[in-house]
Amino acid sequence: MTTVNLQYYAQMREQAGASGEKLTTQAGSLRELYDELRVRHGFSLPADALKVAVNTQFSDWSRTLDEGDTVVFIPPVAGG
Amino acid sequence: MSGFRIATTEVDLAQLRETLQHPGSGGFCSFEGWVRNNNEGREVSGLEYEAYDELALIEGGKIVDEAMARYxxxxxxxxxxxxxxxxxxxxxxxxxSSAHRDEAFRACRYIIDEIKHRLPIWKKEHYLTGDTAWVACSHTERAHEHEAPHAHHHAHPEPADDTGAVATPPFRPDYSRQTRLREVGEAGQAKLAAARVLVIGAGGLGCPVLTYLAGAGVGTLGIVDADRLDASNLHRQTMYDARDIGDRKVDLAARRITALNPAVTVETRAEPLHPGNAAEVFAQYDLVVECTDDLGSRYLSNDAAMLTGTPLILASVYQYEGQLQVVSGKPGGPCLRCLWPEQPAPGIAGSCVESGVLGPVPGVLGAMQATEALKLLLDLPGAASTDLLLINLLDHATQRLPIDPVQGCRQHGGCREVARRALEQAQGDTDVDVHFEHLDEAITAGFRLIDVREPAEIAARPIDLPSQAVPSGQVTEHASVFAGGRVLLLCASGMRSSHAARLLRGQGERNVYSLAGGLAALRQASDRVAG
Structure with missing residues (x-):
């Protein structure tokens, strides 16, 4: 089990109802983590429409999780 | 009495000429500007002039006074x-009128040049083809700028008019608060004066960008915006006021900029850029600031920036937060496509209309775009950063994320190559969006109508003409519906229908088109929409 800090932006923040949370997960990779979160929060965006960053660096979806990682999901935004 | 006035009806020239009779005059020179039948290759049938009267009267009076004093x-x-x-x-x-001819000629020339350059007067050309365009009257050569200093003929030591009153000095921008910055100085100010910046979108982001860049003395500002001001814009679009509702934003913004800083030359475009001209337009500017709420425009701007090597400042907002990204335009990137390679389908990225936005949020992001623009133009410290910046104004959380082009476009030939391919493909689809004022014109033109709105939207605003309903998210599953004959997709604003039409064309359905601007762009009076 790994405990990570999650941050949500834009429509994901809205769908999660919070701008962030601490989560203990069995997910082995970022992709598995996102699949778990889609079930949990009903995120409408597929992973390939998103960017994900870990500890302020953009990351590959296959990256494994380390204890205490800060994971940020970033959707494209259009408003102006 | 001011030497300048605005007339709404025909002018009595004989009477005007008489006011210039003076016992000491040995010469009289006059200039008349007439409406001609063509401009920039287009046949003109008439003109409409509109002035910001209060300011034009003051500034016009100053110009005439200046000419009298100067010559x-x-x-x-x-x-x-x-x-x-x-x-x-x-x-x-x-x-x-003057004692000698030379100063009369020069004063006459000075007045017309300065009027063209400084007065907030706009010209709307009516073309023989039936359409119209607002044309900035501000492109002008000023002959007196080439005169040697102290070339004033017979100038009085104290500028004075007939009544003996001292003439008001011409408006001179005062940039001292920024030139005082060590990194700016007079050299930096000269860079700004020589700079040409294009701002795409004069809305929530564009208002602060245009205002700050005009105030800073950027020499030429181009504005692209096809929209008219709506009452729902006013909570975030701070250049406009309630009296402006219904007017075109490019005209309003041009007027506001001229009023704020008459030294700025404004160039306006009331049509959105398209794949056919974006690179050509970008090449005319030193820097572009993308301020639309349209993902399509953002991707087009990214590609045009990469192809022409023009720096581009992107920003977008969502409710209480925003994103900021500077694309340097250098071949190595990174660019917008390094992050999100393809434009997401409309609806994936929320807009201000659908998701709402707190007014100051685009204000903050727009002010940051203006700051980035000035940093780049002035080569200030930090100007080279191409990180993606995320800002949440609810909890003040910010994230600065370096973008690695190796993980992005470099896997697909590099940002410039990716941009070139995307633009090429988009150019093949330029006829997708077609304009109609009434839907029955589309039917007369041989189109079958397919409504790609969601069922609830169709129920709320049905169209009273034969049409089929296929929600935009399901068009590729119903490809057979689109085969045979020309098909026009329609939605509320034209975004979803355009995206769906391009998707279908990508699958080989070349007869699919989209109603440009959607139902919102139809003529209200007779668009046959119930309710």
């Missing part, structure tokens, strides 16, 4: 028409 002429008058003018009509009249 020491005895009397000068100028009248500018506003309203509807026919071919051959007099648009502007200038008369100068």
């Amino acid at each position: 020491g002429v005895l009397a000068a008058q100028c009248v500018h028409r506003t309203g509807d003018l026919k071919l051959g009509d007099l648009a502007v009249w200038i008369g100068v």
Whole structure:
């Protein structure tokens, strides 16, 4: 089990109802983590429409999780 | 009495000329501007002049006073028409009388050059083809700028008019608060004066960008915006006010910029850029600031920036937060496509209309775009950063994420190559969006109508003409519906229908088109929409 800090932006923040949370997960990779979160929060965006960053660096979806990682999901935004 | 006035009806020239009679005058020179039948290759049938009267009167009076003081002429008058003018009509009249001819000629030339350059007067051209365009009157050569200093003929030591009152000095921008910055200085100010910046979108982001860049003295500002001001814009679009509702934003923004800093030259475009001209337009500017709420425009701007090597400042907002990204335009990137390679389908990225936005949020992001623009133009520290910046104004959380082009476009040939391919593909689809004022015109033109809105939207605003309903998210699953004959997809604003039409064309359905601007762009009176 790994405990990570999650941050949500834009429509994901809205769908999660919070701008962030601490989560203990069995997910082995970022992709598995996102699949778990889609079930949990009903995120409408597929992973390939998103960017994900870990500890302020953009990351590959296959990256494994380390204890205490800060994971940020970033959707494209259009408003102006 | 001011030597300048605005006339809404025909001008009595004989009477004007008489006011310039002076016992000491040995020469009289006049200039008349007329409405001609063509401009930049287009046949013109008439003109409409609109002035920001209060400011034009003050500034026009100053110009005439300046000319009298500068060349020491005895009397000068100028009248500018506003309203509807026919071919051959007099648009502007200038008369100068003086002791000798030379100063009369020069003063006359000075007045017309300065009027064209400084007065907040706009010209709307009516073309023989039936359409119209607002044309900035501000592109002008100023002959007196080439005069040697102290070339004033017979200039009085104290500028004075007939009444003995001292003339108001011309407006001179005062940039001292920014030139005082060590990194800016007079050299930086000169860079700004020489700079040409294009701002795409004069809305929530564009208002602060345009305002700050005009105030800073950026020499030329281009504005692209196809929208008219709506009451729902006013909570975040701070250049406009309630009286402006219904007017085109490019005209309003141009007027506001001229009022704020007459030294700025404004170029306006009331049509959105398209894949066919974006790179050509970008190449005319040193820097572009992307301020639309349209993902399509953002991707087009990214590609044009990469192809032309023009730096681009992107920002977007969502409710209480925003994103900021500077694309350097350098071949190595990174660029927008390094992050999100393809434009997401409309609806994936929320807009201000659908998701709502707190007014100051685009204000903050727009002010940051203006800051980035000035940093780049002035080569200030930090100008080279191409990180993606995320800002949440609810909890003040910010994230700065370096973008690695190796993980992005470099896997697909590099940002410039990716941009070139994307633009090429988009150019093949330029005829997708077609304009109609009434839907029955589309049917007359042989189109079958397919409504790609969601069922609830169709129920709320049905169209009273034969049509089929296929929600935009399901078009590729119903490809057979689109086969045979020309098909026009329609939605509320034209975004979803355009995206769906391009998807279908990508699958080989070349007869699919989209109603440009959607139902919102139809003529209200007879668009046959119930309710």
